[in-house]
Amino acid sequence: MSGDAWISETAPYLAPRKPGQSDAWTDEAARRGRRGGQRLLQAGEVDAPDAVRAALRLSATERVIVRRRLILLDDQPVELADSYYPVPIAGGTPLAEPRKVPGGAVTLLKELGYTGAEVVEDVSAALATIEEREHLGLPEGSAVLHLLRLTRAADGTPMEASLMTMPTGRHLTYRLGKQGV
DSSP states (O other): OTTOEEEEESHHHHSOOOTTOOOHHHHHHHHTTOOEEEEEEEEEEEEOOHHHHHHTTOOTTOEEEEEEEEEEETTEEEEEEEEEEEHHHHTTSGGGSSSOOTTHHHHHHHHTTOOEEEEEEEEEEEEOOHHHHHHHTOOTTOEEEEEEEEEEETTSOEEEEEEEEEETTOEEEEEOOSTTO
16 A cells, blocks of 8 residues: 555444444455455453553553454555453453454444444554564564554443554545444
8 A cells, every 4th residue: 555545434443343244444445446354363361562551541460352463455464453452341252262253343342332432543653663574574674653543432431442553655544433433
């Protein structure tokens, strides 16, 4: 996607999917005549990165459930997407298991009684780590954008923090509508 202007609608990523409906990324890519996909890299309980710990208001000893995915466009890596959930919300659910979640995480969270009502996104830039370079196929010295998306339930409970890492060659415009959130 390097150099492409790509306006992404945030709302579909935050709205539960209907039975049999593909995920939001696959739909978005298909609307542009492209093929979107993802590969699950990790799922389970881990220590949270500092930014995620702060966003989810966790103590130093609390762990999280993570779902790490490599996002693909036409079979090429374009983004790392790590979604973190407090253990009291996601522990013991399919989110903690290394397999596809039918309907996606947002759909499962709704079934568990958690619906996103507020989203806050924070964007920063940094040099890519070795792991980020390897997954995204970037040369040494490459910069990446980090987008931290915090989703809260209507009562203010932080329910998901997603950390997305992408090459800086992308032009990003996010638009959040009323749909789903």
